[in-house]
Every structure is written in C-alpha cells, then in structure tokens.
Amino acid sequence: MDTQARLDALLAHFETHSKTFAGYPVNQNFDYSALLPFLRYSANNVGDPFHGSNFQINSHEMEREVVGRFSDLMRIPREDAWGYVTSGGSEGNMYGLYMAREIFPDGVFYFSQDTHYSVLKILRILKARHIMVKSQKNGEVDYDDLYEMVRIHRDAPVIFMANVGTTMKGAIDDISKMRGILDDLAVTDSYIHADAALSGMILPFVDDPQLYGFDAGVDSVAVSGHKMIGSPVPCGIALTKRAYVNRISRSIEYVGVLDTTLSGSRSAFTPIMLWYAFQLHGLDGFKRMVQQSLEVAEYAVNRFNDSGIPAWRHKNSITVVFPKPSEEIIHKWQLASYENIAHVITMPHITREVVDAVVDDCLADSRQRAVQ
Numbered sequence: 459m460d461t462q463a464r465l466d467a468l469l470a471h472f473e474t475h476s477k478t479f480a481g482y483p484v485n486q487n488f489d490y491s492a493l494l495p496f497l498r499y500s501a502n503n504v505g506d507p508f509h510g511s512n513f514q515i516n517s518h519e520m521e522r523e524v525v526g527r528f529s530d531l532m533r534i535p536r537e538d539a540w541g542y543v544t545s546g547g548s549e550g551n552m553y554g555l556y557m558a559r560e561i562f563p564d565g566v567f568y569f570s571q572d573t574h575y576s577v578l579k580i581l582r583i584l585k586a587r588h589i590m591v592k593s594q595k596n597g598e599v600d601y602d603d604l605y606e607m608v609r610i611h612r613d614a615p616v617i618f619m620a621n622v623g624t625t626m627k628g629a630i631d632d633i634s635k636m637r638g639i640l641d642d643l644a645v646t647d648s649y650i651h652a653d654a655a656l657s658g659m660i661l662p663f664v665d666d667p668q669l670y671g672f673d674a675g676v677d678s679v680a681v682s683g684h685k686m687i688g689s690p691v692p693c694g695i696a697l698t699k700r701a702y703v704n705r706i707s708r709s710i711e712y713v714g715v716l717d718t719t720l721s722g723s724r725s726a727f728t729p730i731m732l733w734y735a736f737q738l739h740g741l742d743g744f745k746r747m748v749q750q751s752l753e754v755a756e757y758a759v760n761r762f763n764d765s766g767i768p769a770w771r772h773k774n775s776i777t778v779v780f781p782k783p784s785e786e787i788i789h790k791w792q793l794a795s796y797e798n799i800a801h802v803i804t805m806p807h808i809t810r811e812v813v814d815a816v817v818d819d820c821l822a823d824s825r826q827r828a829v830q
C-alpha cells in the first residue's frame with residue numbers, strides 16, 4: 459500500500475470506530491479546524507506559563523487564560539492559583555502528588571481501591587509511602603477504613619488522594635468526611651489532591667454539586683481536557699496554589715524559563731485548543747453540554763432498567779454502570795469493563811439513539827446467554 463492509501467485506511471478506521479465509542483469519557487463532538495494553521499509551526503510551551511521564555515513561538519498567554527478559567531471553575535482566586543496545561547489527567551495527578559511529596563517528604567499517601575491506575579504508578583515513581591484503602595461497593599472510599607489507617611499512622615503527615623469521579627463508577631469521595639477524619643485525629647500536616655479528570659468539567663455546571671474545589675479544602679486538582687471538553691490531542695490541567703510552586707521551581711538559563719512543570723517541551727497547541735473551546739462554548743455552552751449529558755445518562759439508566767438490566771449512576775454522574783455483557787458487545791461498543799461490571803459514559807456525542815442501540819444489543823446478548 460502506498461502512503462496515501464495507508465493514511466486513508468487509518469482515517470476510515472477512526473471514522474468507523476468513533477461511531478461506536480460509548481465506554482470511555484472522551485467527547486467526540488468538536489471542531490478545531492479553525493486552528494489548523496497553527497500546525498505549520500514548531501511551537502513549544504516549554505517552562506512556566508507565568509514566566510518568560512527565550513522560545514517565543516509559544517501560547518503561554520492563552521495558557522495563562524486557560525489556567526485562569528479553571529481557577530474560576532475550581533473555586534480559587536486567580537491571583538492565588540498556579541497551573542499549566544498538561545498532557546492529560548495522569549500528568550495532573552503526578553503533579554499534585556509530587557507537590558504533596560515535596561511539601562511533606564515523610565507523608566503517607568492514602569488512596570482507595572477504586573482510584574485510577576495512574577496513582578499507584580506515580581507513588582511508586584515517587585517512592586512515596588502509600589496505603590491503599592478499601593472502597594465501598596458504590597466506589598467511594600471506605601471512610602471507616604480510611605479513619606483507621608490514618609489513626610494507626612498518626613505520626614506522619616497525611617496526603618489524601620480524593621476521587622472526584624472514579625474511573626469505573628463515577629463515585630465522588632466526600633471531602634468533608636476526609637477533612638472530618640483529619641480534625642478528629644488532630645492531624646495538622648495534611649494535603650488533599652483531587653483527581654477530577656472527568657467530573658471537574660461537570661460539577662462546576664450543576665445546581666447541587668458535591669464538594670470538589672479549593673473552597674472545599676483541596677490543595678491541588680487534576681482535570682482532563684480531552685474528556686468533557688473534547689480534543690483530538692490528549693490534554694488536561696494541573697492546578698495548585700501559587701504559594702506552593704516556589705518549592706519546586708528552578709531557573710533554567712538554557713531556555714530562559716522557570717522549570718515548574720513536569721515535562722520540558724510541552725504542547726503549545728493544546729492550550730490554544732482549550733482556550734478556543736472556552737471562547738466557543740462559554741460557560742453557558744458548557745452548562746448546556748453537561749445538562750444534556752446528564753439527561754442522556756438518566757435516559758440510559760431508565761432504558762436499561764426498563765429492559766430488565768439493572769443499571770445505576772451516582773448523582774451528577776454521566777457514568778452508567780450495568781452488569782458486564784459479553785466480550786462481543788464490549789468490543790463492539792468499546793466499553794470499559796472491570797470484574798463483573800461495565801459502563802457507558804454519556805459524553806456529548808452519545809445520543810439517545812446510541813443509548814437505544816447499546817441497550818438493545820445488551821438485551822439481545824443477555825437473552826442469548828440465558829438460553830445457552
């Protein structure tokens with residue numbers, strides 16, 4: 459096959475499979491074609507977006523605006539916040555946990571069984587002391603187990619990894635209960651990192667959100683950009699308190715930057731995309747998008763249940779959990795599955811018609827398995 463034929467084939471593959479993409483939290487509805495001219499340049503956002511750089515083909519200015527937008531959403535005054543556009547939610551988690559480790563080198567990290575897999579890997583890389591705490595059946599951390607673990611290790615600073623929407627069940631750890639544990643046990647040295655990969659772009663837009671932001675006492679937050687907002691290139695945001703960042707910054711003469719980010723060379727394109735998405739949709743547009751996804755999630759729960767397939771979701775969550783279907787269905791709809799459950803995530807590209815098709819397939823599948 460010649461080059462063009464290979465590219466055409468891959469494009470057709472993308473096109474086909476994006477039509478049956480129901481299991482991962484990645485919005486397929488976007489149009490960044492206005493930004494195509496930027497791909498002609500070797501731009502690079504190396505270094506701290508709030509500091510100068512010798513590398514002038516960058517989008518630091520837009521990146522600062524994106525950080526400002528997320529500061530508003532995550533409820534921290536812009537002047538008190540610091541952040542940057544990451545390669546995704548995992549890098550944001552790494553940033554938050556690294557920051558915590560720098561502040562409390564002897565701290566113990568606590569995270570639940572339902573926490574995203576990136577966290578255990580990060581803690582291993584950081585060689586940080588960590589304890590995996592039990593989860594409840596609904597995916598939230600088991601607060602009794604958390605209390606007990608902290609009580610036993612009371613001599614060490616406490617670093618909580620709060621899930622603001624777990625990967626499989628969309629469960630949100632109750633940050634006020636976590637803070638209650640710290641108060642009860644008179645813990646003075648503590649840090650809370652919130653992994654808000656998906657729900658960080660949902661909760662700011664609902665009427666009655668669970669706790670998630672800096673006003674609830676978190677010290678850093680990670681949100682993915684390619685999830686709810688949607689983008690053709692993975693991206694995200696790491697956000698923390700400006701006062702913390704000095705602990706890790708180093709001046710690098712070679713590129714004239716302040717080295718406060720995890721990666722060196724960084725995409726200049728993803729901050730432009732996120733900036734553009736905020737310009738295009740505005741907060742009202744995001745609110746409508748979130749509302750629509752929540753409505754479709756509720757529709758999906760009802761359709762599954764009406765069909766005799768038990769399905770559920772958490773409040774303010776678009777993650778619809780149901781019993782794991784056959785491998786064939788999982789493959790067809792690209793569903794995420796874990797042990798005996800699977801989920802559909804009603805991202806903006808998932809319409810009621812798509813939900814109908816998934817439910818019909820699952821129903822046919824369960825009937826077929828019943829007769830076997």
Ligand SMILES: Cc1ncc(COP(=O)(O)O)c(C=O)c1O
Nearest residue numbers: 546547548574623624625655682
């Ligand atoms: C709860 C949670 N945290 C972190 C991540 C990782 O995000 P990313 O894929 O953007 O690195 C995910 C991805 O699904 C997630 O669900």
